[in-house]
Amino acid sequence: MKFIAATAFLAASVSAFTAVGPRGRHQQLVQSNNVNAGAFAPAIMPSNSALFMAAKQVVHGGGDLVDLMCKTDVEKEAAIAKATVELQATERQLCDVELIMNGGFSPITGFMDEATYDSVVDNMALPDGTIFGLPVVFDTNDESLQPGTTILLKQGDLPIATVELTDKYTPNKVKECKQCYGTSELEHPGTLMVATERGKFYMGGKVTGLNLPVRDFPCKTPAEVRAELPDDKDVVAFQCRNPVHRAHYELFTRALDDPLVGEGGIVLVHPTCGPTQADDIPGTVRYKTYEVLKEETANPRVLWEYLPYSMHMAGPREAIQHMIIRKNFGCTHFIIGRDMAGSKSSITGEDYYGAYDAQDTAKANAEKLGVQPVPSLDLVYTEEEGYVTVDEAKEKALHIQKLSGTKFRQMLRGGDEIPEWFAFKSVVQVLRENI
Incomplete structure (x- = not known):
C-alpha cells in the first residue's frame, strides 16, 4: 500500500501553528510518592545523583532519574554472561531501550509487562496511577523466547543492553491502536507500524544498560x-x-x-x-x-x-x-x-x-x-x-x-x-x- 506522509516535511504555510487559549500562571509542579513495583520501579541512583537535579524540574513519577547503565567493564561482563540469546535490535527498539536505560522514560526501568501494558493502553497511566502516554514494549515473532530468558540486544557487534524477560503475551493490537491512535485503520501510520513492523508477541523485561547506541548525531542523556x-x-x-x-x-x-x-x-x-x-x-x-x-x-x-x-x-x-x-x-x-x-x-x-x-x-x-x-x-x-x-x-x-x-x-x-x-x-x- 502506498503510504502518504501524514504531515508534509514542511508546513503548507508559515501559519502552521495556532494559539492555545490563555491559562493561569505556572502551577506548582506535582510530585507523586508512588513508584512502580518490580522491574518497573525507579533505579537507585549512584552517589553523584545530585548532578541529575541541576535543572529546576523534578523527575516524572516523583523519584530519582532512572540510570540503568553499567559503570564498569566488570559489571558489563557479568551482565552479558547471564544472557543466553543474542538479538539484533530494530531501530525503534534501539530508541526505546536507550530512553529506558538513560532515564528518558522514567520511572519505568524495563519493557512493559502485560499488566503495565494494559494499564497504559486502557488508562494512559502506569499501574500506580502515574500518567504515561504510550506503551513501551519489546516485540518479537520468536516462538522459542520464554520468560526467564535473558537476552542480549546488539547494534551490529556492539552490545547495547540485556533484558531479563519476565512474561510473554499476545497483545490485542486492534484495541491498542484504537485506544492509543484513535483508530485501527491501516491508513494511520502508527497503526500500520503496530500491524506490520511489530512482532506477534510482546515481552516484559528488566533492562540493564551496557552501551548507548552509536548514532550519526549526538544524543545526550x-x-x-x-x-x-x-x-x-x-x-x-x-x-x-x-x-x-x-x-x-x-x-x-x-x-x-x-x-x-x-x-x-x-x-x-x-x-x-x-x-x-x-x-x-x-x-x-x-x-x-x-x-x-x-x-x-x-x-x-x-x-x-x-x-x-x-x-x-x-x-x-x-x-x-x-x-x-x-x-x-x-x-x-x-x-x-x-x-x-x-x-x-x-x-x-x-x-x-x-x-x-x-x-x-x-x-x-x-x-x-x-x-x-x-x-x-x-x-x-x-x-x-x-x-x-x-x-x-x-x-x-x-x-x-x-x-x-x-x-x-x-x-x-x-x-x-x-x-x-x-x-x-x-x-x-x-x-x-x-x-
Whole structure:
C-alpha cells in the first residue's frame, strides 16, 4: 500500500501553528510518592545523583532519574554472561531501550509487562496511577523466547543492553491502536507500524544498560542535559521532526515572552532524530540542518539537543509522551503546535485528529504531568511588518505572504531562490546538498 506522509516535511504555510487559549500562571509542579513495583520501579541512583537535579524540574513519577547503565567493564561482563540469546535490535527498539536505560522514560526501568501494558493502553497511566502516554514494549515473532530468558540486544557487534524477560503475551493490537491512535485503520501510520513492523508477541523485561547506541548525531542523556540547565529558570521545550524554518524559529523564541514563562527562561529545541514517517526527511539530514542553524543564529537563550525517539504520530497520546520525556530532560514548559504529532489517512487524506486535540489533552493533564503547556502563536509573515499574529495582521489589514510546502519543494529541486522570510539560507543549502 502506498503510504502518504501524514504531515508534509514542511508546513503548507508559515501559519502552521495556532494559539492555545490563555491559562493561569505556572502551577506548582506535582510530585507523586508512588513508584512502580518490580522491574518497573525507579533505579537507585549512584552517589553523584545530585548532578541529575541541576535543572529546576523534578523527575516524572516523583523519584530519582532512572540510570540503568553499567559503570564498569566488570559489571558489563557479568551482565552479558547471564544472557543466553543474542538479538539484533530494530531501530525503534534501539530508541526505546536507550530512553529506558538513560532515564528518558522514567520511572519505568524495563519493557512493559502485560499488566503495565494494559494499564497504559486502557488508562494512559502506569499501574500506580502515574500518567504515561504510550506503551513501551519489546516485540518479537520468536516462538522459542520464554520468560526467564535473558537476552542480549546488539547494534551490529556492539552490545547495547540485556533484558531479563519476565512474561510473554499476545497483545490485542486492534484495541491498542484504537485506544492509543484513535483508530485501527491501516491508513494511520502508527497503526500500520503496530500491524506490520511489530512482532506477534510482546515481552516484559528488566533492562540493564551496557552501551548507548552509536548514532550519526549526538544524543545526550537526560542527566547530561539537566547538568547544563539552570536550576532557577524555566525551560521551554520545542519538539520537531522536520527542519526548522523562520516561522518555527519565531514561534519558539517568542514563547519566552509568554507570561506563563518566568523571567530569564530558555528554550530547549529537542528534535526527534529516530524513525518517523516514511516521507519525512532522514534524521541525519535533519541533524545537519539543526547544526548549521544553531551556528547561524547563535542565540544564548536557545539550546539544541537531540532525542533518540521513534515517532508514532499518535496525536494527543504522543503529546503526553513527549511532555513526559522532556520533563525528564529538565523542561518545565512545552510548546504544543496545531495538530501536534497528527496524521492523515493515506487514502482519503483526512486528519485523524482535530486541530486542538493534542493541546486540549495536554492542558487537561498539565497538573498530573507537572509540565505547563505554552500557547503556540499563530504567526504569519507580512510585507509591512514581518512576522505578526494572524489577529494583528487582520486588524491592521497587512498583506500576508504564503509559500506552500509543495511550492517550496519545487523551488528547492529547481534551484530557485527561496525567500529568506520562509527559510534560513543555511538550512536551504543543506537540504539542496542532501535531498
